[in-house]
Amino acid sequence: MIIPVRCFTCGKPLGHLYAVFKKRVLAGEHPGRVLDELGVVRYCCRRTxxxxxxWIDDLLVYERRG
Structure with missing residues (x-):
């Protein structure tokens, strides 16, 4: 869906980290190491x-009914 702006559990802002996280993981870096370097230490934030x-690009293909 849409990138979470904040952690659902603790409320820490995460939206600004997602693009960097995704880029580095797709480049082949280990996700845990990337999160460590970005300063994401709480397990709730890491999970988020x-x-x-x-899925937003997949959902936009369908027309809205009703």
Whole structure:
């Protein structure tokens, strides 16, 4: 869906970190190491970034009914 702006559990701002995280992971870096270097130490924040799936482009293909 849409990139989470804040951690759902603790409220720490995460939106500004997602693009950097995604770019570095797609380049082949280990996700845990990237999160460590970005300063994301809480497990709730790490979960939020690592578990995020971008589906918005897939959903925009369908027309809205009703």
């Amino acid at each position: 970034l690592m578990a995020h799936v971008e």
